[in-house]
Amino acid sequence: MNPPRAFTHVDTWVFDLDNTLYPHHVNLWQQVDARIGEFVCNWLNVSPEEARHIQKDYYRRFGTTMRGMMTLHGVRADDYLAYVHKIDHSPLEPNPALGAAIAKLPGRKLILTNGSVDHVGAVLARLGLATHFDGVFDIIAAEFEPKPAPQTYRKFLGDHAVDPARAAMFEDLARNLTVPHELGMTTVLVVPDGTKEVVREDWELEGRDAAHVDHVTDDLAGFLAGLSPH
Missing domain, CATH: 3.40.50.1000 (HAD superfamily/HAD-like)
Incomplete structure:
Protein backbone atom coordinates (compact mmCIF):
# COMPACT_ATOMS: atom_id res chain seq x y z
CA MET A 1 0.00 0.00 0.00
CA VAL A 26 -23.07 24.29 13.36
CA ASN A 27 -25.63 22.37 11.26
CA LEU A 28 -25.95 25.28 8.84
CA TRP A 29 -26.49 22.71 6.13
CA GLN A 30 -29.49 21.47 8.10
CA GLN A 31 -31.22 24.75 7.26
CA VAL A 32 -30.43 24.36 3.56
CA ASP A 33 -31.57 20.75 3.78
CA ALA A 34 -34.93 21.85 5.19
CA ARG A 35 -35.33 24.50 2.47
CA ILE A 36 -34.59 21.88 -0.19
CA GLY A 37 -37.32 19.69 1.30
CA GLU A 38 -39.78 22.60 1.15
CA PHE A 39 -38.87 23.32 -2.46
CA VAL A 40 -39.38 19.71 -3.52
CA CYS A 41 -42.63 19.51 -1.56
CA ASN A 42 -44.03 22.65 -3.20
CA TRP A 43 -42.77 22.00 -6.72
CA LEU A 44 -43.98 18.41 -6.93
CA ASN A 45 -47.03 18.97 -4.71
CA VAL A 46 -46.23 15.96 -2.53
CA SER A 47 -46.27 15.39 1.21
CA PRO A 48 -43.25 16.44 3.28
CA GLU A 49 -42.48 12.77 3.87
CA GLU A 50 -42.52 11.95 0.15
CA ALA A 51 -40.51 15.09 -0.60
CA ARG A 52 -37.88 13.97 1.90
CA HIS A 53 -37.60 10.59 0.22
CA ILE A 54 -37.28 12.17 -3.24
CA GLN A 55 -34.76 14.72 -1.98
CA LYS A 56 -32.42 12.09 -0.55
CA ASP A 57 -32.86 9.76 -3.51
CA TYR A 58 -31.85 12.50 -5.97
CA TYR A 59 -28.96 13.58 -3.73
CA ARG A 60 -27.47 10.10 -3.87
CA ARG A 61 -28.21 9.46 -7.55
CA PHE A 62 -27.40 12.86 -9.05
CA GLY A 63 -24.89 14.38 -6.59
CA THR A 64 -27.34 17.14 -5.64
CA THR A 65 -31.11 17.23 -5.29
CA MET A 66 -31.05 20.21 -7.64
CA ARG A 67 -29.55 18.15 -10.46
CA GLY A 68 -32.33 15.60 -10.08
CA MET A 69 -35.01 18.28 -10.04
CA MET A 70 -33.52 19.94 -13.14
CA THR A 71 -33.10 16.67 -15.03
CA LEU A 72 -36.43 15.07 -14.19
CA HIS A 73 -38.76 17.99 -13.46
CA GLY A 74 -37.52 20.99 -15.46
CA VAL A 75 -36.59 23.15 -12.47
CA ARG A 76 -34.56 26.30 -13.24
CA ALA A 77 -31.33 26.41 -11.29
CA ASP A 78 -31.64 30.12 -10.44
CA ASP A 79 -35.03 29.60 -8.80
CA TYR A 80 -33.81 26.62 -6.84
CA LEU A 81 -30.57 28.19 -5.60
CA ALA A 82 -32.25 31.43 -4.55
CA TYR A 83 -34.81 29.50 -2.51
CA VAL A 84 -32.63 26.92 -0.76
CA HIS A 85 -29.87 29.33 0.24
CA LYS A 86 -32.22 31.79 1.92
CA ILE A 87 -31.09 30.82 5.42
CA ASP A 88 -29.88 32.31 8.69
CA HIS A 89 -26.08 32.46 8.59
CA SER A 90 -25.79 33.86 12.13
Whole structure:
Protein backbone atom coordinates (compact mmCIF):
# COMPACT_ATOMS: atom_id res chain seq x y z
CA MET A 1 0.00 0.00 0.00
CA ASN A 2 1.33 3.43 -0.94
CA PRO A 3 2.02 5.93 1.86
CA PRO A 4 -0.35 8.92 2.00
CA ARG A 5 0.61 11.79 -0.25
CA ALA A 6 2.40 14.71 1.37
CA PHE A 7 2.08 18.49 1.02
CA THR A 8 5.64 19.63 0.35
CA HIS A 9 4.94 19.99 -3.38
CA VAL A 10 1.51 21.62 -3.06
CA ASP A 11 1.03 25.15 -4.44
CA THR A 12 -2.78 25.13 -4.86
CA TRP A 13 -5.09 24.48 -1.90
CA VAL A 14 -8.66 23.57 -2.79
CA PHE A 15 -11.45 23.64 -0.20
CA ASP A 16 -15.03 22.51 -0.20
CA LEU A 17 -17.26 24.99 1.66
CA ASP A 18 -20.14 23.49 3.67
CA ASN A 19 -19.13 21.33 6.65
CA THR A 20 -15.48 21.80 5.65
CA LEU A 21 -14.61 25.45 6.33
CA TYR A 22 -16.95 25.51 9.32
CA PRO A 23 -17.72 22.74 11.85
CA HIS A 24 -20.33 20.11 11.08
CA HIS A 25 -22.08 20.75 14.39
CA VAL A 26 -23.07 24.29 13.36
CA ASN A 27 -25.63 22.37 11.26
CA LEU A 28 -25.95 25.28 8.84
CA TRP A 29 -26.49 22.71 6.13
CA GLN A 30 -29.49 21.47 8.10
CA GLN A 31 -31.22 24.75 7.26
CA VAL A 32 -30.43 24.36 3.56
CA ASP A 33 -31.57 20.75 3.78
CA ALA A 34 -34.93 21.85 5.19
CA ARG A 35 -35.33 24.50 2.47
CA ILE A 36 -34.59 21.88 -0.19
CA GLY A 37 -37.32 19.69 1.30
CA GLU A 38 -39.78 22.60 1.15
CA PHE A 39 -38.87 23.32 -2.46
CA VAL A 40 -39.38 19.71 -3.52
CA CYS A 41 -42.63 19.51 -1.56
CA ASN A 42 -44.03 22.65 -3.20
CA TRP A 43 -42.77 22.00 -6.72
CA LEU A 44 -43.98 18.41 -6.93
CA ASN A 45 -47.03 18.97 -4.71
CA VAL A 46 -46.23 15.96 -2.53
CA SER A 47 -46.27 15.39 1.21
CA PRO A 48 -43.25 16.44 3.28
CA GLU A 49 -42.48 12.77 3.87
CA GLU A 50 -42.52 11.95 0.15
CA ALA A 51 -40.51 15.09 -0.60
CA ARG A 52 -37.88 13.97 1.90
CA HIS A 53 -37.60 10.59 0.22
CA ILE A 54 -37.28 12.17 -3.24
CA GLN A 55 -34.76 14.72 -1.98
CA LYS A 56 -32.42 12.09 -0.55
CA ASP A 57 -32.86 9.76 -3.51
CA TYR A 58 -31.85 12.50 -5.97
CA TYR A 59 -28.96 13.58 -3.73
CA ARG A 60 -27.47 10.10 -3.87
CA ARG A 61 -28.21 9.46 -7.55
CA PHE A 62 -27.40 12.86 -9.05
CA GLY A 63 -24.89 14.38 -6.59
CA THR A 64 -27.34 17.14 -5.64
CA THR A 65 -31.11 17.23 -5.29
CA MET A 66 -31.05 20.21 -7.64
CA ARG A 67 -29.55 18.15 -10.46
CA GLY A 68 -32.33 15.60 -10.08
CA MET A 69 -35.01 18.28 -10.04
CA MET A 70 -33.52 19.94 -13.14
CA THR A 71 -33.10 16.67 -15.03
CA LEU A 72 -36.43 15.07 -14.19
CA HIS A 73 -38.76 17.99 -13.46
CA GLY A 74 -37.52 20.99 -15.46
CA VAL A 75 -36.59 23.15 -12.47
CA ARG A 76 -34.56 26.30 -13.24
CA ALA A 77 -31.33 26.41 -11.29
CA ASP A 78 -31.64 30.12 -10.44
CA ASP A 79 -35.03 29.60 -8.80
CA TYR A 80 -33.81 26.62 -6.84
CA LEU A 81 -30.57 28.19 -5.60
CA ALA A 82 -32.25 31.43 -4.55
CA TYR A 83 -34.81 29.50 -2.51
CA VAL A 84 -32.63 26.92 -0.76
CA HIS A 85 -29.87 29.33 0.24
CA LYS A 86 -32.22 31.79 1.92
CA ILE A 87 -31.09 30.82 5.42
CA ASP A 88 -29.88 32.31 8.69
CA HIS A 89 -26.08 32.46 8.59
CA SER A 90 -25.79 33.86 12.13
CA PRO A 91 -24.75 30.50 13.73
CA LEU A 92 -21.42 30.94 11.91
CA GLU A 93 -18.78 32.73 13.92
CA PRO A 94 -15.48 34.28 12.82
CA ASN A 95 -12.58 31.82 12.84
CA PRO A 96 -9.36 33.84 13.02
CA ALA A 97 -7.27 30.73 13.73
CA LEU A 98 -8.43 29.15 10.47
CA GLY A 99 -7.86 32.42 8.63
CA ALA A 100 -4.30 32.65 9.93
CA ALA A 101 -3.59 29.03 8.98
CA ILE A 102 -4.96 29.49 5.46
CA ALA A 103 -3.03 32.74 5.01
CA LYS A 104 0.25 30.95 5.74
CA LEU A 105 -0.27 28.25 3.12
CA PRO A 106 2.11 28.77 0.20
CA GLY A 107 0.35 29.40 -3.11
CA ARG A 108 -3.24 29.85 -4.21
CA LYS A 109 -6.36 29.00 -2.23
CA LEU A 110 -9.55 28.12 -4.11
CA ILE A 111 -13.06 26.99 -3.23
CA LEU A 112 -14.80 24.18 -5.10
CA THR A 113 -18.41 23.83 -3.98
CA ASN A 114 -21.76 22.42 -5.04
CA GLY A 115 -23.32 25.57 -3.58
CA SER A 116 -23.72 28.97 -5.24
CA VAL A 117 -21.24 31.83 -5.24
CA ASP A 118 -23.77 33.92 -3.27
CA HIS A 119 -23.86 31.27 -0.55
CA VAL A 120 -20.06 31.15 -0.54
CA GLY A 121 -19.91 34.91 -0.08
CA ALA A 122 -22.33 34.87 2.84
CA VAL A 123 -20.49 32.04 4.58
CA LEU A 124 -17.01 33.50 4.13
CA ALA A 125 -18.18 36.90 5.37
CA ARG A 126 -19.48 35.33 8.60
CA LEU A 127 -16.29 33.29 9.07
CA GLY A 128 -14.08 36.32 8.45
CA LEU A 129 -12.42 34.54 5.52
CA ALA A 130 -13.66 36.69 2.63
CA THR A 131 -10.18 37.91 1.67
CA HIS A 132 -8.41 34.56 2.02
CA PHE A 133 -9.35 32.93 -1.28
CA ASP A 134 -8.19 33.59 -4.82
CA GLY A 135 -11.19 32.14 -6.61
CA VAL A 136 -14.48 30.25 -6.31
CA PHE A 137 -15.76 27.49 -8.57
CA ASP A 138 -19.44 27.02 -7.76
CA ILE A 139 -22.31 24.96 -9.12
CA ILE A 140 -22.98 27.56 -11.83
CA ALA A 141 -19.36 27.46 -13.04
CA ALA A 142 -19.76 23.66 -13.06
CA GLU A 143 -22.70 24.08 -15.44
CA PHE A 144 -24.89 22.57 -12.70
CA GLU A 145 -23.03 19.26 -12.77
CA PRO A 146 -22.12 18.65 -9.11
CA LYS A 147 -19.25 16.87 -7.47
CA PRO A 148 -18.46 13.97 -7.62
CA ALA A 149 -18.90 14.10 -11.42
CA PRO A 150 -15.44 13.70 -13.03
CA GLN A 151 -16.09 16.42 -15.62
CA THR A 152 -16.71 18.95 -12.85
CA TYR A 153 -13.24 18.47 -11.41
CA ARG A 154 -11.70 18.59 -14.87
CA LYS A 155 -13.54 21.83 -15.68
CA PHE A 156 -12.42 23.30 -12.36
CA LEU A 157 -8.78 22.37 -13.04
CA GLY A 158 -8.98 23.86 -16.54
CA ASP A 159 -10.77 27.06 -15.56
CA HIS A 160 -8.28 27.82 -12.79
CA ALA A 161 -5.17 26.35 -14.47
CA VAL A 162 -4.56 23.95 -11.58
CA ASP A 163 -1.97 21.18 -11.85
CA PRO A 164 -3.60 18.36 -9.83
CA ALA A 165 -0.20 16.86 -9.03
CA ARG A 166 0.60 20.08 -7.15
CA ALA A 167 -2.78 20.51 -5.44
CA ALA A 168 -4.50 19.39 -2.25
CA MET A 169 -8.26 18.94 -1.80
CA PHE A 170 -10.15 19.29 1.50
CA GLU A 171 -13.65 17.78 1.68
CA ASP A 172 -16.20 16.51 4.21
CA LEU A 173 -17.55 13.77 1.89
CA ALA A 174 -15.17 10.94 1.11
CA ARG A 175 -16.91 10.18 -2.18
CA ASN A 176 -16.00 13.68 -3.42
CA LEU A 177 -12.30 12.86 -2.99
CA THR A 178 -12.26 9.80 -5.27
CA VAL A 179 -11.74 11.70 -8.53
CA PRO A 180 -9.30 14.28 -7.07
CA HIS A 181 -7.13 11.43 -5.80
CA GLU A 182 -7.26 9.68 -9.18
CA LEU A 183 -6.17 12.93 -10.80
CA GLY A 184 -3.15 13.14 -8.51
CA MET A 185 -4.27 15.50 -5.76
CA THR A 186 -3.38 15.05 -2.10
CA THR A 187 -6.71 14.45 -0.33
CA VAL A 188 -7.90 15.38 3.15
CA LEU A 189 -11.21 14.30 4.68
CA VAL A 190 -12.60 16.73 7.28
CA VAL A 191 -14.76 14.89 9.82
CA PRO A 192 -16.85 15.95 12.86
CA ASP A 193 -14.81 16.33 16.04
CA GLY A 194 -17.23 14.15 17.99
CA THR A 195 -17.97 16.71 20.71
CA LYS A 196 -21.40 17.72 19.45
CA GLU A 197 -24.25 16.06 17.63
CA VAL A 198 -24.22 16.36 13.86
CA VAL A 199 -27.09 15.82 11.48
CA ARG A 200 -25.79 13.63 8.66
CA GLU A 201 -26.83 10.55 6.74
CA ASP A 202 -24.79 7.49 7.74
CA TRP A 203 -23.20 7.20 4.29
CA GLU A 204 -22.03 10.81 4.46
CA LEU A 205 -19.79 9.94 7.41
CA GLU A 206 -18.24 6.87 5.77
CA GLY A 207 -14.97 6.53 3.91
CA ARG A 208 -12.29 7.75 6.29
CA ASP A 209 -10.39 4.48 5.74
CA ALA A 210 -10.71 4.57 1.95
CA ALA A 211 -7.58 4.29 -0.17
CA HIS A 212 -8.37 7.59 -1.89
CA VAL A 213 -8.27 9.48 1.42
CA ASP A 214 -4.69 10.46 2.25
CA HIS A 215 -5.38 12.29 5.51
CA VAL A 216 -8.25 12.69 7.99
CA THR A 217 -8.72 15.57 10.42
CA ASP A 218 -11.40 16.78 12.83
CA ASP A 219 -9.60 20.12 13.32
CA LEU A 220 -8.95 21.88 10.01
CA ALA A 221 -7.28 24.96 11.51
CA GLY A 222 -4.95 22.83 13.61
CA PHE A 223 -4.19 20.52 10.70
CA LEU A 224 -3.30 23.41 8.37
CA ALA A 225 -1.24 25.13 11.05
CA GLY A 226 0.74 21.92 11.47
CA LEU A 227 1.77 21.78 7.80
CA SER A 228 5.32 23.05 7.78
CA PRO A 229 5.97 25.52 4.97
CA HIS A 230 8.60 24.54 2.41
